Amino acid sequence: MIESASQQQINLNLKQNEINKLSGIDFAGKSESELMEAAKQFEAVFINQLFKAMDATIQREGLLSGGRGEEMFRSMFLDEIAKDIASSPETSFGFAKQIYEQMKDLV
Numbered sequence: 641m642i643e644s645a646s647q648q649q650i651n652l653n654l655k656q657n658e659i660n661k662l663s664g665i666d667f668a669g670k671s672e673s674e675l676m677e678a679a680k681q682f683e684a685v686f687i688n689q690l691f692k693a694m695d696a697t698i699q700r701e702g703l704l705s706g707g708r709g710e711e712m713f714r715s716m717f718l719d720e721i722a723k724d725i726a727s728s729p730e731t732s733f734g735f736a737k738q739i740y741e742q743m744k745d746l747v
Contacts, residue, residue, distance in 0.1 A: 656746060672744060679739035680726050686735060688722035 695718065700706070706713075725731045 653745065672740075675743055676736065676740050679736040679743070680732075682739060683733060683735040684719075684723045684726035687725055687733065688719055691718045691722060 692715075695714065725733070726736060
C-alpha cells in the first residue's frame with residue numbers, strides 16, 4: 641500500500657520520537673524559543689572555536705606578549721564576541737537558523 645506524504649511524515653515523526661526516547665533526549669515541554677536559543681548557543685560555540693583556531697596562528701613573544709593574564713582575557717573576549725555575533729541576525733553566520741529549521745518539527 642502506498643502512503644501519502646502526510647502519513648509518511650507522521651510515521652517519520654513517530655520513529656524519531658522513539659529514537660529520542662531511546663537516546664535519552666527529551667523534547668517534551670520545550671518551546672520553539674528555547675530551541676532557537678539553543679541553536680544560537682551552538683552557533684556561538686562554533687564561532688568561538690573558529691576564532692580560537694585563528695588566534696592560535698598569531699605568534700606572541702617578547703615583552704608585549706601579555707602572559708597568562710592576557711591569555712585568560714583573550715579567551716573570555718573571544719567567547720563574548722562569538723556570543724554577540726551569533727545572537728544578531730545581521731552578523732550571524734546563519735547556522736542557528738538552519739539548526740532551528742531542521743529541529744523545529746521535533747519540538
